[in-house]
Amino acid sequence: MLKAISRIFKIISMLFFLYLFLVSISLMSHAFKGFGHGFAERLITTTSNPFVGLFIGILATSIIQSSSTTTSMVVAFVAAGTLSVRNAIPIVMGANIGTTVTNTLVALGHITRKEEFKRAFSGSTIHDLFNLFTVAILFPIEMMTRYLERTGTFLSSLFLDMGGVRFTNPIKIVVKPAVDLIYGVLRRSIFVSEGLLNTIILAVSVALLFISLYKIVQIMRMLVIKRADIVFDKVIRKNALLSMIMGMLFTAIVQSSSITTSILVPLVAAGVLEIEHSFPIVLGANVGTTVTAILASLTGNIAGITVAFVHLIFNVTGILIIYPFKQLRAIPLKVARFIAEICAKRRILAFVYVIGLFYMLPLILIFLSKYFR
Amino acid sequence: MFKNLMAFWKGKDFLTEVLEEFKEMLDDTKYMFESVCRGLIEGKADPCLKDKTYEIDKKVNLIEKKIRKRIVEHLSIQPTIDVPASLVLMSVVKDAERVGDYCKNMFEIIGLLEKPLKKELFKELFDNIDKEIMDEFEMTQKAFIESDEEVAREILYLERRVVRKCDEIVRTLAKSNLPTNEAVCLALLARYFKRIAAHLTNIGSSVILPISDLDFFDERLRNEKG
Numbered sequence: 001m002l003k004a005i006s007r008i009f010k011i012i013s014m015l016f017f018l019y020l021f022l023v024s025i026s027l028m029s030h031a032f033k034g035f036g037h038g039f040a041e042r043l044i045t046t047t048s049n050p051f052v053g054l055f056i057g058i059l060a061t062s063i064i065q066s067s068s069t070t071t072s073m074v075v076a077f078v079a080a081g082t083l084s085v086r087n088a089i090p091i092v093m094g095a096n097i098g099t100t101v102t103n104t105l106v107a108l109g110h111i112t113r114k115e116e117f118k119r120a121f122s123g124s125t126i127h128d129l130f131n132l133f134t135v136a137i138l139f140p141i142e143m144m145t146r147y148l149e150r151t152g153t154f155l156s157s158l159f160l161d162m163g164g165v166r167f168t169n170p171i172k173i174v175v176k177p178a179v180d181l182i183y184g185v186l187r188r189s190i191f192v193s194e195g196l197l198n199t200i201i202l203a204v205s206v207a208l209l210f211i212s213l214y215k216i217v218q219i220m221r222m223l224v225i226k227r228a229d230i231v232f233d234k235v236i237r238k239n240a241l242l243s244m245i246m247g248m249l250f251t252a253i254v255q256s257s258s259i260t261t262s263i264l265v266p267l268v269a270a271g272v273l274e275i276e277h278s279f280p281i282v283l284g285a286n287v288g289t290t291v292t293a294i295l296a297s298l299t300g301n302i303a304g305i306t307v308a309f310v311h312l313i314f315n316v317t318g319i320l321i322i323y324p325f326k327q328l329r330a331i332p333l334k335v336a337r338f339i340a341e342i343c344a345k346r347r348i349l350a351f352v353y354v355i356g357l358f359y360m361l362p363l364i365l366i367f368l369s370k371y372f373r
Numbered sequence: 374m375f376k377n378l379m380a381f382w383k384g385k386d387f388l389t390e391v392l393e394e395f396k397e398m399l400d401d402t403k404y405m406f407e408s409v410c411r412g413l414i415e416g417k418a419d420p421c422l423k424d425k426t427y428e429i430d431k432k433v434n435l436i437e438k439k440i441r442k443r444i445v446e447h448l449s450i451q452p453t454i455d456v457p458a459s460l461v462l463m464s465v466v467k468d469a470e471r472v473g474d475y476c477k478n479m480f481e482i483i484g485l486l487e488k489p490l491k492k493e494l495f496k497e498l499f500d501n502i503d504k505e506i507m508d509e510f511e512m513t514q515k516a517f518i519e520s521d522e523e524v525a526r527e528i529l530y531l532e533r534r535v536v537r538k539c540d541e542i543v544r545t546l547a548k549s550n551l552p553t554n555e556a557v558c559l560a561l562l563a564r565y566f567k568r569i570a571a572h573l574t575n576i577g578s579s580v581i582l583p584i585s586d587l588d589f590f591d592e593r594l595r596n597e598k599g
Contacts, residue, residue: 229387229450233443266449272442 017215023178024208025076026299032080034198047087052369055362057094062358067099068292078307079300088307093135100128101358102258106265116269122340123268126275127282129332134318152310156302171298220254240280247284257289286315387447398436398469401429403510405476410503416489426480433473437466461579464587468572475565487554509573516577528577532570539567
């Protein structure tokens, strides 16, 4: 009885934070709109260089350690019209790389035991490497063909034709009173210029986004972890497709690929799971994490939905290009083992790898691209 | 595919699943002990005893690995849940596996013996220790699976009795004029009985001992007596 009440309470809390999440995205879009054309132009100019967009995506996600947050914010930017779909795509790609920092940090926790660390580091870098390889392949293809933009637009138009936007209308209607209320309260209680008010609203929306996503992840984890524990043991090591589906579903439910991939690292470290078996789960997590952006896009317009679809297509294409082919699939696995071998021999290199790849390199490249523009 | 996913979703929870597997380990080792004893003492050796013994020992080893893997998986996914139970299980599966090994060693004595064991001599020396160990198997399973503290305490006293008897057998054999082959085989048997009883007690006493004191049940017994 008590268990059932606690479960119901958790579900109600989760629905409340989901609502808060949708409100935060909508509020953010309003704030961006409020900044006017000047802000939009500056943002578009800054991200018009796709490399800068890519590195912004890596850096921002590495800092906040959540691709769901970055992509949801990108969706809000695009829905507000302050960022074009084209400029948003490299940021989404960068977010995919940046999000892998979390499990790499988890692997660093095993650094005192050499063999264990070697396994843990290969288990975490497989995610980094797969996402890096996917970007290395798809980024130039996108630059040349705009296939992600076109496919995303096509799919969102199908969504529109299917009445998808009509479906999104109730969400907009439900979210609107809360957005209006927050806007109204802030406007009436803080007597500042319109620009500063928008900055405050943006700060409030970002805070709400972080809190709501954090709580959704926490509650959903509590709700499904016991089942995940049971399912996990039966699925892993058996069938790559089932593992992928499990990784996707678990991540879609808990709304965090970092949770899924971070669970795998200690298992690989302990030697009870080979990276060949954790790999499909990681790929499933890549797809599952796109659900958050899709949810966020439901509060916005067709452009926001396009970006959410781009995130999904990008991850699915990456899997379809690399995973089905044995030789291609072996590349990230071999490189992950090679990097882990080197870093286990000279453990300082592991820190160089994390700081260099996720923080220093994007920072330097953003600076250089700005300097040499 | 959907059927598979649903079957996985409806699976048993961690502790239920692992305890069932551990019970299987205890059942298997009990069966091994019983069959080897029958072959050794009563001379009613099953022609397939060797294959069966080695096969079950392999199975017991596999279950040990499976349980350990499952524990690591569980603690990686839910690091704060069932930690004490997981640590106890990690320790007792090793004991169950060792029991399997000793049963295998007991079987090897059949090959070492030049002549079949004399029933009367065995009865006189061992005074039903094999039956007491069989009882201990039952009690260990009950104590551990049902967390029965009473039975766990009874195991401690039963083990003391078995240990005393086994030590006495070795002393008697050392002073006896029995042929070397027979004396060595009987001494080994007494030693294996003692080890099996001790490992079963490790499992049973885990119900009443704090995790840090696992395997040190004799100290507990001394303290309780003292």
